[in-house]
Structure formats: C-alpha cells, structure tokens
Amino acid sequence: MDILTELNPAQKKAVQAINGPVLILAGPGSGKTRVITHRVAYLIRTCKVSPRHIIAVTFTNKAAKEMVERLDKLVPGSVKELTIGTFHAICAKILRIDGKAMGIESNFVIYDDDDQTAIIKRCLQELNLDPKQHAPQAIASAISKAKSTLIQPKDYVKRSRSYFEEVVGRVYERYEQMLRESKALDFDDLLMKTVLLFRKHPEVLARYQERYIHVMVDEFQDTNLVQYELVKQISDKYHNICVVGDPDQSIYSWRSADLRNILSFEHDYPDATLILLEQNYRSTKTILETASNVISANKKRKAKRLWTENDDGERTFVIEAYTEQEEAQFVANEIERLVGRSHFRLGDCAVMYRTNAQSRVLEEAFIRYGIPYRLVAGTRFYERREIKDIVAYFRLVQNPHDSVSLQRIINVPGRGIGQQTIGKLSSWAKSMGVSAYDAMQLIVEAKRNKNIDDQPFDVRSSDALARFSELMDDFVEKSQNANLVELFDMVVEKSGYKQSLKNDPDKDERWENIMELRTVAQQYRDLSPRESLTAFLESVALVSDVDGYDEKLDRVTLITLHQAKGLEFQVVFIVGVEEKLLPHIRSIDDPDQLEEERRLCYVGITRAKQRIYLVHAFRRTFMGTSTVNPPSRFLDDIPKNLVATPGWWRGDEPRVSDAVFSWNRVRVDETESKPKVSTGVPAVDLKAGDHVRHSQFGEGVVVNSKKVNDDSEVTVAFSGQGIKRLLLSLAKLENI
DNA sequence: CGAAAGGCTCTTTTT
DNA sequence: GAGCCTTTCG
Numbered sequence A: 001m002d003i004l005t006e007l008n009p010a011q012k013k014a015v016q017a018i019n020g021p022v023l024i025l026a027g028p029g030s031g032k033t034r035v036i037t038h039r040v041a042y043l044i045r046t047c048k049v050s051p052r053h054i055i056a057v058t059f060t061n062k063a064a065k066e067m068v069e070r071l072d073k074l075v076p077g078s079v080k081e082l083t084i085g086t087f088h089a090i091c092a093k094i095l096r097i098d099g100k101a102m103g104i105e106s107n108f109v110i111y112d113d114d115d116q117t118a119i120i121k122r123c124l125q126e127l128n129l130d131p132k133q134h135a136p137q138a139i140a141s142a143i144s145k146a147k148s149t150l151i152q153p154k155d156y157v158k159r160s161r162s163y164f165e166e167v168v169g170r171v172y173e174r175y176e177q178m179l180r181e182s183k184a185l186d187f188d189d190l191l192m193k194t195v196l197l198f199r200k201h202p203e204v205l206a207r208y209q210e211r212y213i214h215v216m217v218d219e220f221q222d223t224n225l226v227q228y229e230l231v232k233q234i235s236d237k238y239h240n241i242c243v244v245g246d247p248d249q250s251i252y253s254w255r256s257a258d259l260r261n262i263l264s265f266e267h268d269y270p271d272a273t274l275i276l277l278e279q280n281y282r283s284t285k286t287i288l289e290t291a292s293n294v295i296s297a298n299k300k301r302k303a304k305r306l307w308t309e310n311d312d313g314e315r316t317f318v319i320e321a322y323t324e325q326e327e328a329q330f331v332a333n334e335i336e337r338l339v340g341r342s343h344f345r346l347g348d349c350a351v352m353y354r355t356n357a358q359s360r361v362l363e364e365a366f367i368r369y370g371i372p373y374r375l376v377a378g379t380r381f382y383e384r385r386e387i388k389d390i391v392a393y394f395r396l397v398q399n400p401h402d403s404v405s406l407q408r409i410i411n412v413p414g415r416g417i418g419q420q421t422i423g424k425l426s427s428w429a430k431s432m433g434v435s436a437y438d439a440m441q442l443i444v445e446a447k448r449n450k451n452i453d454d455q456p457f458d459v460r461s462s463d464a465l466a467r468f469s470e471l472m473d474d475f476v477e478k479s480q481n482a483n484l485v486e487l488f489d490m491v492v493e494k495s496g497y498k499q500s501l502k503n504d505p506d507k508d509e510r511w512e513n514i515m516e517l518r519t520v521a522q523q524y525r526d527l528s529p530r531e532s533l534t535a536f537l538e539s540v541a542l543v544s545d546v547d548g549y550d551e552k553l554d555r556v557t558l559i560t561l562h563q564a565k566g567l568e569f570q571v572v573f574i575v576g577v578e579e580k581l582l583p584h585i586r587s588i589d590d591p592d593q594l595e596e597e598r599r600l601c602y603v604g605i606t607r608a609k610q611r612i613y614l615v616h617a618f619r620r621t622f623m624g625t626s627t628v629n630p631p632s633r634f635l636d637d638i639p640k641n642l643v644a645t646p647g648w649w650r651g652d653e654p655r656v657s658d659a660v661f662s663w664n665r666v667r668v669d670e671t672e673s674k675p676k677v678s679t680g681v682p683a684v685d686l687k688a689g690d691h692v693r694h695s696q697f698g699e700g701v702v703v704n705s706k707k708v709n710d711d712s713e714v715t716v717a718f719s720g721q722g723i724k725r726l727l728l729s730l731a732k733l734e735n736i
Numbered sequence B: 001c002g003a004a005a006g007g008c009t010c011t012t013t014t015t
Numbered sequence C: 001g002a003g004c005c006t007t008t009c010g
Helices: A009-016 A032-045 A061-074 A087-102 A113-126 A136-148 A153-159 A163-181 A187-200 A202-211 A225-234 A260-268 A285-296 A324-341 A356-369 A385-398 A403-409 A419-432 A436-448 A459-481 A484-494 A497-503 A507-522 A529-542 A591-605 A633-637 A656-660 A662-672
Strands: A022-026 A054-058 A083-086 A109-111 A184-186 A214-217 A241-245 A273-277 A316-321 A349-353 A373-375 A556-560 A569-575 A608-617 A619-621 A626-628 A691-694 A698-708 A711-718 A722-727
Touching: A009 A032, A009 A273, A022 A032, A022 A260, A032 A054, A032 A061, A032 A214, A032 A241, A054 A061, A054 A087, A061 A083, A083 A087, A087 A187, A087 A202, A087 A225, A087 A529, A109 A113, A109 A187, A109 A529, A113 A136, A113 A163, A113 A184, A113 A403, A136 A163, A136 A187, A136 A225, A153 A163, A163 A184, A184 A187, A187 A202, A187 A225, A202 A225, A214 A225, A225 A241, A225 A260, A241 A260, A285 A316, A285 A591, A285 A608, A285 A633, A316 A324, A324 A349, A324 A356, A324 A569, A324 A608, A349 A356, A356 A373, A356 A556, A356 A722, A385 A403, A385 A459, A385 A484, A385 A497, A385 A507, A385 A529, A403 A436, A419 A436, A419 A459, A436 A459, A459 A484, A459 A529, A484 A497, A484 A507, A484 A529, A497 A507, A507 A529, A569 A591, A591 A608, A691 A711
Parallel strands: A022 A241, A022 A273, A054 A083, A054 A214, A109 A184, A214 A241, A316 A608, A349 A556, A349 A569, A373 A556, A569 A608
Antiparallel strands: A619 A626, A691 A698, A698 A711, A711 A722
C-alpha cells in the first residue's frame, strides 16, 4: 500500500515535511493520527530512516499502543526499534538507564498522587503543621506546579511571597528529602529529573540527540513547560521536530499544560513549516457547526475554518430533564430506542460528563434498563485498596527503602504492629541513620544473638517486627529466582492477605480484582525475574484509565470529557450541560478557566460522528442538597436552527411544570420504540429466594424486592456478575 | 492493639 | 454520600 494515497494535500504535505521544525495545527477529526503514523512510515519506507532514530510521544499509553498497531501494518517489523510512548514512560526508561549520574538508582519506585499525599502528610506532621489548615492536596498541587516549571526547593523557598508559599517551600524541601530516602520519584520528577540530567550531563544528552534524529509530539497543546524543554533538548541537534496539536482542545492547564508552548514553538523555530488540517472527516455538518459556534465565543483564540464534505445529518438535540435521575433515564431510554430501531449498536454510544461523580446515576439507570455499559474511570482499578496493598508488597520487594509502601502494609493484614510501634520504629531508625527496613533487620539479628537490649522494643512488638522482616526477606529471595506469578501467589498467600479477606464484606469483588492483577503480572513472566518486577511495577504506575478501554466491546461507554479526548463515537450524549457543572463552578469566575471549560465542551461535541445530545437537568442533588442549575451558557451560543428535540420528548417549553410530567411522556409517547413499558402489575411476582434468569446477566437469586409506584424494584445476585437492581417491568426476568 | 462508631470535610478534570 | 480521620471501648 502506498503511504501517500488517500491523503488530502495538507495531510500529504505534513507527511512529507520531514526536515526541520514542523507545526501541525489539526482540527478535530482531521485525520491527525493518520498523519502521524503515515509520517513515521514515510520516514522508514521512503526516506530509509532507521526506526531506531525515531521517537514519537503520545498523550496516553493507549494512543501509543494504537500507533504501534497501525505501524506494524504499514512497516512490518520496524516497530520494535521505534520509541513510542508517553512522556512519563519514556523518561522513566531514560532514568533507569542513565539516572545514576543524578544519584537515581535503577530500582526507584514511582509515587502516585496517593503516595504523594501520604508523604506530604508525614512532612506536615514532622514540621508541626496542621493538615487542616494546610490542605495536603493544595500543597501537593503547588509542588507539582513548581516541578512542572523546573523550580527546585531552594529556589521555591527563595522566591516565596506569601505565607502559603512559605509553608509549601518548607514542605517541598522535606518532601524531596523523603523521596530521596525512599528512592522514589513522583510523576513530575520523571520529567524534571530527565531535563536536569540532560542539563548537567551534556554527554548523556548528546547520546539521545544522536539517537533520536526525528522527534514527533502529539497533543502538543497539552504539554507543560518541562515537556517542552525536554523536546527541545532532544531535538536541539538536528531540529527535526514535528509537533501536532489543536489549541482549541487544550484542556489540561490544571495539570500545568501551557498553551504558550505553541507560541513558544513558533518563536523558538521561526523557520518552522506551518500546516493546517482543517477538513473534518468525522462529523456531520450540523455537529461541526454546533461545535464551531460554541468555541467561537472564546476570545483568546485564533479563528479557524473547519469544514466537512459530510452530510448535514440530524439536528443537535438539546434536552431538559427534571432531575439527574430523569436525565439518566432519558439517556438510557434513548439509547435503547436508537439501538432497537436503527443501525446503531451499543458500542456506538457514549455518555460524557464533567465530573466522575455524575457516572453513578447513569450506571444505576443502565442497570435498571439492563443495558450493558462500560465505565472508563469510576473507582479506578489501580486505586482500589486491595490492589494498592498487593502492589505495595511488590514495590517493597523491589526497593526496601520505599517508606510509603512499608507504612501501607507493615500492618496489613493486621499482625500486631500498631501506630505506637511504627512511630517508635521510625524514630529509632532515624536515630541510627538507617531505613526502617534496615532497622527491622537489626531486630532480627538481635533476637538471633539473644541480645535483646540492642533494640528498644518489648517482646511482643519486636517479635511482630522480626516476623514481618523475615516475611519480606522470603519474598525478596523468591523474587530473585522465581517468576512473577509464583512470587505473586506467594505474596498473596504468605502475607496472610488472602486469609484476611475472609471477613471482608466485599471479599468476592476484592478477590476478583486481585486475580485480575495476577493476569497483569502474567504478561511479564517471560522476562527475567528482576526485569519482570520492574516492568510490572512501571506499567502499574503509569497506566491511565483509557488505556484499558477496548472499543471493540459492544457496550455503552461512560466517560469523562477529559478522557474522551482523542476518541470518537457515532452517538454522543453530554450530560449535565448546566451552569456550575459545565462550566464547573470552580472555573466560573476566572475568564481563562472559563475558556478552558468551553474547550472541554467543544472536545465533547466534536467526538460525535452522527448524533449529539446535550442534556441538562433542572434540579440536581449535589452533595446531599438539591440545587437548581440554569442551562449552560454554552447552549446559548448554538443557533436555534441547528437545535431540535426528539419527537417523543415533547415539550416546546420544557420548563418546570412541563418537565415534571416528562417522566410520563417517556412512557406514553414511546409507542414506536421497541421495548414496551408496562405500567400495570408485573407479570411475575418475585420474592427473595426466587431463582431468575436475565438475558444479559444469566442466572441469579432474588435478594430483595420492593414496590416502586406501579412497578417492582428487584435486587438480584447474579453468579459472577455481582448484585444488580432491576426494574421488573423493564428487565424481562424469567422465573425459574 | 484493633474493631467499631461517629464526625469531619470535600469532591474537577489525570500522566 | 464516601472516604478519611479520630475517638472510644474491649
């Protein structure tokens, strides 16, 4: 297949502009991914560039994986030598290999936000600062911001201007020290330390410059200052740097992403070739126009002319629901209707929202309707307690100095090592200038030599500590010659974790999760014991939620607007299109942040290929309290001639009085829709203990059943599927 | 030391 | 509403 056919002139130009700096401004759906992959293929196949001289940076691991898959078809056999990954993953690799020059050992662990907060809390305690007055989260984000702009603790302290910054400065210094003691790096460190490494050791940088002759960066609008610096460093010799982005889709400023990077690029590389990708292949004219009208209201932006040859398509549906429950109901109902009557499949539909908290009501509605769905974030897998616990054992095996992991599991499951003992242990260790882990080994030794006075603990505590120390030693020993799965099984068993789950009310779910983690570990069993542990832990630390997202599954996707960037769906519902939610209340009084909210809305709309629904609720329960939110100001910017309401959702004036009855409308006007909603007495009467069969969930046992208006809500425990609540009239349950 | 209960505060978005 | 922390009691 020829690399250049099936590309439009602008795309062709982008693929062929391989020498010197290139800035590609790519509108949504303009074939950006295609351009990047074809450009790499062009370099390899036509220009005979060795794949090992090419580096491509993506925003998520999923994007990297996709690119590898596509390239494997275009240039078979080359992908192994290509460097493709996220900034964080690439930097982690660099530091494992070359970090020693910076005092970073190759077995460093990566601390996530949770670990970071844990450390900060410990700092506050040490510095006698009240965590209630100085929110650890706020301090964490201040430190992160500093690191993203390459400000080190000393500089931060020097330039602190307020009391808060002074506090942050003090914490920052101690925080860095603790990370060093734990031989750990946080996310921002991965980037910052790499830049510092390159600054301090030009000879190391030179190696990377020689290797990566062609540099490409995707989602450039969402890079921060360190990332920009890094890209600049690596490409500083050959200047073959190609960045791709869309300022209108910049939605990560809160993560220190800086739109000015695009401007800086034009400034730093005045000879850069500028390429605009403006033809949209994804959406209908109506969707594109809707989106353009929304984004055009932003003041700080360059006007852009997006166009498409696609059909006009359906109008944009703007819906008012009464509450968030009704909103979810509408979405579920409409999806059922679409899938039943038209060619759309469940997998073609996505529901997007501003905050994760909004997903719950949607989930409940889908469960009641019996519609299979997939939640992209939710309670994130790697943030679950049982997963973090098990992972902490592995981290400790890899790096015994990891104090956060030690604190986490030293008494999980309970083995008689309480707060008192832990406190005593760390101060004793500190007084001797060793890590807590080393201190515990001293206790073991003291016991062996019967020199009990060598350590300050009573028999009970010292026994417990010694036993834990020996346990960990066993794991470390195992890790040196057994494969990862064997180690996994040993850890789960011998740590007592498996046993301790027996009393856990969520034991089944937790156990399933642990087994899922085991499958992840299995993927690394071909590597050597040492390598597999490092690779496993690194993948665990750097995954994102979208990475696990599999579009082939035929299920409705529930996803945040942020995560949806880069994805596309036939049908998109954006819910909660209200003031205080989109735009979010915390962005409303800052003009810049407000513009970002608008971009977020724009990203959401432009995900849609065929149909877009913008749904808002008149009344919404926030944190216990019910509030009335006006429709989002963004809706005002959509021309009325583009907007419609689905036929069955009548209500030309969908105001309160009307909306109250809309619930009934869903049922009454539903005649043409596939599922007939019965309002009478359910055909079967189910009670606890009955065995039932469900088309999706299989067989299960009724746990509870209660009357809801004219219907019954039945709670059923399905084998292997967990407990679901279903509406009897909708869920087509069969009594067996 | 650990389990249980009650009280508190936030919840935007995430590599 | 939930997760986290503190308090209380055995």
